[in-house]
Amino acid sequence: xxxxxxxxxxxxxxxxxxxxxxxxxxxxxxxxxxxxxxxxxxxxxxxxxxxxxxxxxxxxxxxxxxxxxxxxxxxxxxxxxxxxxxxxxxxxxxxxxxxxxxxxxxxxxxxxxxxxxxxxxxxxxxxxxxxxxxxxxxxxxxxxxxxxxxxxxxxxx
Amino acid sequence: xxxxxxxxxxxxxxxxxxxxxxxxxxxxxxxxxxxxxxxxxxxxxxxxxxxxxxxxxxxxxxxxxxxxxxxxxxxxxxxxxxxxxxxxxxxxxxxxxxxxxxxxxxxxxxxxxxxxxxxxxxxxxxxxxxxxxxxxxxxxxxxxxxxxxxxxxxxxxxxxxxxxxxxxxxxxxxxxxxxxxxxxxxxxxxxxxxxxxxxxxxxxxxxxxxxxxxxxxxxxxxxxxxxxxxxxxxxxxxxxxxxxxxxxxxxxxxxxxxxxxxxxxxxxxxxxxxxxxxxxxxxxxxxxxxxxxxxxxxxxxxxxxxxxxxxxxxxxxxxxxx
Amino acid sequence: xxxxxxxxxxxxxxxxxxxxxxxxxxxxxxxxxxxxxxxxxxxxxxxxxxxxxxxxxxxxxxxxxxxxxxxxxxxxxxxxxxxxxxxxxxxxxxxxxxxxxxxxxxxxxxxxxxxxxxxxxxxxxxxxxxxxxxxxxxxxxxxxxxxxxxxxxxxxxxxxxxxxxxxxxxxxxxxxxxxxxxxxxxxxxxxxxxxxxxxxxxxxxxxxxxxxxxxxxxxxxxxxxxxxxxxxxxxxxxxxxxxxxxxxxxxxxxxxxxxxxxxxxxxxxxxxxxxxxxxxxxxxxxxxxxxxxxxxxxxxxxxxxxxxxxxxxxxxxxxxxxxxxxxxxxxxxxxxxxxxxxxxxxxxxxxxxxxxxxxxxxxxxxxxxxxxxxxxxxxxxxxxxxxxxxxxxxxxxxxxxxxxxxxxxxxxxxxxxxxxxxxxxxxxxxxxxxxxxxxxxxxxxxxxxxxxxxxxxxxxxxxxxxxxxxxxxxxxxxxxxxxxxxxxxxxxxxxxxxxxxxxxxxx
Numbered sequence: 001x002x003x004x005x006x007x008x009x010x011x012x013x014x015x016x017x018x019x020x021x022x023x024x025x026x027x028x029x030x031x032x033x034x035x036x037x038x039x040x041x042x043x044x045x046x047x048x049x050x051x052x053x054x055x056x057x058x059x060x061x062x063x064x065x066x067x068x069x070x071x072x073x074x075x076x077x078x079x080x081x082x083x084x085x086x087x088x089x090x091x092x093x094x095x096x097x098x099x100x101x102x103x104x105x106x107x108x109x110x111x112x113x114x115x116x117x118x119x120x121x122x123x124x125x126x127x128x129x130x131x132x133x134x135x136x137x138x139x140x141x142x143x144x145x146x147x148x149x150x151x152x153x154x155x156x157x
Numbered sequence: 158x159x160x161x162x163x164x165x166x167x168x169x170x171x172x173x174x175x176x177x178x179x180x181x182x183x184x185x186x187x188x189x190x191x192x193x194x195x196x197x198x199x200x201x202x203x204x205x206x207x208x209x210x211x212x213x214x215x216x217x218x219x220x221x222x223x224x225x226x227x228x229x230x231x232x233x234x235x236x237x238x239x240x241x242x243x244x245x246x247x248x249x250x251x252x253x254x255x256x257x258x259x260x261x262x263x264x265x266x267x268x269x270x271x272x273x274x275x276x277x278x279x280x281x282x283x284x285x286x287x288x289x290x291x292x293x294x295x296x297x298x299x300x301x302x303x304x305x306x307x308x309x310x311x312x313x314x315x316x317x318x319x320x321x322x323x324x325x326x327x328x329x330x331x332x333x334x335x336x337x338x339x340x341x342x343x344x345x346x347x348x349x350x351x352x353x354x355x356x357x358x359x360x361x362x363x364x365x366x367x368x369x370x371x372x373x374x375x376x377x378x379x380x381x382x383x384x385x386x387x388x389x390x391x392x393x394x395x396x397x398x399x400x401x402x403x404x405x406x407x408x409x410x411x412x413x414x415x416x417x418x419x420x421x422x423x424x425x426x427x428x429x430x431x432x433x434x435x436x437x438x439x440x441x442x443x444x445x446x447x448x449x450x451x452x453x454x455x456x457x458x459x460x461x462x463x464x465x466x467x468x469x470x471x472x473x474x475x476x477x478x479x
Numbered sequence: 480x481x482x483x484x485x486x487x488x489x490x491x492x493x494x495x496x497x498x499x500x501x502x503x504x505x506x507x508x509x510x511x512x513x514x515x516x517x518x519x520x521x522x523x524x525x526x527x528x529x530x531x532x533x534x535x536x537x538x539x540x541x542x543x544x545x546x547x548x549x550x551x552x553x554x555x556x557x558x559x560x561x562x563x564x565x566x567x568x569x570x571x572x573x574x575x576x577x578x579x580x581x582x583x584x585x586x587x588x589x590x591x592x593x594x595x596x597x598x599x600x601x602x603x604x605x606x607x608x609x610x611x612x613x614x615x616x617x618x619x620x621x622x623x624x625x626x627x628x629x630x631x632x633x634x635x636x637x638x639x640x641x642x643x644x645x646x647x648x649x650x651x652x653x654x655x656x657x658x659x660x661x662x663x664x665x666x667x668x669x670x671x672x673x674x675x676x677x678x679x680x681x682x683x684x685x686x687x688x689x690x691x692x693x694x695x696x697x698x699x700x701x702x703x704x705x706x707x708x709x710x711x712x713x714x715x716x717x718x719x720x721x722x723x724x725x726x727x728x729x730x731x732x733x734x735x736x737x738x739x740x741x742x743x744x745x746x747x748x749x750x751x752x753x754x755x756x757x758x759x760x761x762x763x764x765x766x767x768x769x770x771x772x773x774x775x776x777x778x779x780x781x782x783x784x785x786x787x788x789x790x791x792x793x794x795x796x797x798x799x800x801x802x803x804x805x806x807x808x809x810x811x812x813x814x815x816x817x818x819x820x821x822x823x824x825x826x827x828x829x830x831x832x833x834x835x836x837x838x839x840x841x842x843x844x845x846x847x848x849x850x851x852x853x854x855x856x857x858x859x860x861x862x863x864x865x866x867x868x869x870x871x872x873x874x875x876x877x878x879x880x881x882x883x884x885x886x887x888x889x890x891x892x893x894x895x896x897x898x899x900x901x902x903x904x905x906x907x908x909x910x911x912x913x914x915x916x917x918x919x920x921x922x923x924x925x926x927x928x929x930x931x932x933x934x935x936x937x938x939x940x941x942x943x944x945x946x947x948x949x950x951x952x953x954x955x956x957x958x959x960x961x962x963x964x965x966x967x968x969x970x971x972x973x974x975x976x977x978x979x980x981x982x983x984x985x986x
Contacts, residue, residue: 197890204525208821227890228891229681230890230892231678232663232680234680266677267677312938319668338941340939341668346800346807346812347750349804349805353804354622368805369828371828445820
């Protein structure tokens with residue numbers, strides 16, 4: 001429960017909380033709908049496959065509705081900067097088929113440190129190489145995890 | 158014209174045979190081999206694969222590394238699709254067993270038997286129906302009698318839905334002329350607990366799960382013939398007068414679609430040699446209570462095809478697929 | 480006395496130089512494997528198993544047992560230091576462990592985790608030694624109806640953890656249950672919410688979910704809320720001396736560890752209840768009976784102690800049905816069962832009679848493995864805490880990469896990697912909107928078992944719900960739920976609503 005750990009609440013943009021709650025209500029209704037019409041709430045001898053989805057979905061939707069009506073939208077401060085790691089990592093993951101797992105992750109560390117954290121290139125490359133090497137040795141060599149190999153690397157293997 | 162071709166073919170064949178005797182193959186791995194296991198590390202298929210790799214190493218026939226690649230998910234479908242994506246590659250092999258094929262049938266998976274190249278079958282497993290050792294159900298007739306008195310009230314536990322145990326149950330339910338209630342559990346361990354605790358009346362067990370006979374009384378086996386000791390006292394269904402209750406679960410290996418013929422031959426020979434090592438026969442097959450066998454690529458393909466049709470028919474009869 | 484004698488003989492078998500070496504190597508490897516998010520004891524043992532076939536069975540099992548213990552120790556590290564629980568029980572450890580390390584007490588949290596693991600594990604092993612077969616038979620009394628009632632109790636106890644905002648906590652719990660219904664469960668055998676994707680057919684994988692929801696969302700938070708370690712004066716507080724527990728602290732975690740050890744061990748023996756239920760119920764017990772119970776969840780070493788002791792004792796407990804009945808009580812025990820068979824041993828009631836050397840060697844090796852693991856762990860803590868000094872500019876990219884590699888390694892699946900990323904973003908927004916994540920994950924872990932057991936019980940009783948009341952164990956557990964869990968929760972919700980009503984009226 002990381003919310004407990006954070007610094008005293010910043011009352012940030014209040015649209016976020018109702019939006020998340022709205023998302024939960026939609027999910028709850030979807031679960032309840034599928035459970036009710038598709039999976040079946042009751043079978044000949046007790047709860048059916050739709051029972052939990054319907055009960056929990058309706059429960060989440062109703063409580064979420066109440067939460068919206070309460071209109072107490074405390075939210076932690078959130079900025080677009082928070083999402084940068086997700087976007088950058090998304091790009092890095094998308095490049096795995098090209099570079100392979102180890103190289104893509106190494107590149108991510110190097111580029112992130114140099115471009116976003118504004119560290120020196122030397123430091124960035126050094127840390128990236130250490131991390132990449134550690135991943136390769138630990139996961140690739142010792143634990144023999146079958147990492148995807150990149151298309152660009154294929155000629156060399 | 159025809160004659161010369163014939164002669165040519167014979168000559169070619171002779172050359173090939175010589176090559177085989179000499180130990181060299183028309184195809185040999187040029188890089189590391191990927192051994193796909195469509196289940197998690199530590200499971201039955203995984204241990205099977207890891208032991209086979211050890212046995213192959215002992216034969217010394219593969220001079221490249223064989224790397225296990227666990228691709229669990231979708232009851233085997235994720236691993237099967239991965240193997241399928243390696244079309245035409247001789248460097249990818251996968252475990253292929255009866256349960257894996259059953260889930261293809263039951264889940265109507267996108268990759269089916271026809272999409273893979275069977276290579277060999279090295280061992281067979283079979284099943285039992287059993288009750289608690291202290292139970293007053295002494296034999297199969299007692300069990301049937303109970304079910305006649307209480308139709309649908311006698312509970313039979315098994316591991317999972319749509320797998321080996323469930324299929325064995327469906328055969329029981331169809332062929333004994335009485336109704337039982339199937340209770341699926343997450344694994345053989347949970348089934349055994351429930352049986353010993355008296356929460357269910359009977360249970361399906363695989364031979365390979367090595368359940369101790371001091372705890373469970375086996376009423377009948379699904380094998381085609383009587384098993385070796387310590388199970389030689391357990392009658393087959395056939396002996397008890399119930400036909401059609403035979404189920405052997407194969408444990409085989411396959412490759413991706415369109416695997417080069419030379420590679421198929423190579424792997425067939427490797428598997429044959431590995432099946433004869435002590436490592437395999439004793440440490441794996443015997444210790445796991447399996448039945449040793451060998452079927453080559455062609456024989457396996459035919460066998461799997463027959464089994465697949467049988468599974469489909471049985472699951473249809475049980476109402477589990479349309 | 481007979482047992483003590485056998486145990487001594489077991490020690491005589493296991494205490495050779497090569498066995499102690501094997502235990503040390505196993506413990507060290509286990510700590511590394513356990514500390515890496517995404518790899519747990521099942522993977523570790525599966526990887527090491529083929530190697531041990533070359534060894535003498537007793538040496539082999541000692542190495543595996545030590546590896547198992549090492550994993551349990553290592554699993555708490557990433558939970559405490561990075562808020563990335565490596566396995567399900569560690570989710571509970573992170574509830575207090577991560578706040579502690581944020582407050583600069585990472586060293587104390589790690590020491591507490593290891594010492595209470597040791598105490599809990601030892602309690603578990605002692606119970607296994609002297610009462611193993613009896614406990615295993617008690618475990619058999621838990622059929623589907625009883626297990627369903629127990630899991631329901633655990634699920635309802637999540638109510639205790641809901642901090643200042645019980646309503647949002649409850650919604651999170653419901654979401655966890657909903658996510659758990661994805662896939663083909665054993666309970667019904669029909670695919671739910673899979674949208675014809677084979678990747679969802681067996682449900683969402685827990686480890687990528689937890690790595691995303693805890694670890695990656697943490698990275699997103701760190702992006703803005705940067706804590707510069709040097710500015711916070713952390714460096715002065717991370718020496719060895721500051722990491723050790725003082726007398727008072729050590730005394731305060733002792734009763735917690737003992738209580739949790741006993742409870743965790745009992746839960747661990749039950750078929751399929753597992754270490755998560757063990758550590759979680761221990762934590763809830765501590766919250767109820769502990770002296771500072773109310774403060775659990777805000778960074779108290781007692782919380783870490785309860786979770787870790789419960790978890791290790793449960794692990795020892797899962798060996799009782801394996802050794803005395805041949806029934807694996809956990810995923811790891813199932814892999815070990817495979818190992819036993821490879822050595823040509825038949826697990827079951829006769830194992831004690833036919834292979835006493837092996838059984839008692841194994842049991843004594845658990846003591847040995849536990850000692851080796853705690854020694855190895857204590858030796859590396861001073862280095863581990865230094866990780867907290869690494870500045871955010873390096874931590875952010877490196878943790879992000881660890882999240883990706885860890886979630887890939889569980890199933891070798893790129894789908895899991897994308898899923899982890901998505902779960903991280905979703906959890907970040909949920910956290911920002913003050914929806915707690917831990918109840919979601921706990922509900923996710925517990926639900927499948929509840930659904931399966933409920934269905935099994937009703938299949939057995941032909942739909943008669945009385946099966947839950949006729950069984951004395953199930954009936955007792957259900958009464959407990961009514962008494963201790965639902966009543967206060969209802970009262971609390973009622974009070975919140977009424978207070979709000981008053982406030983609204985006053986305005």
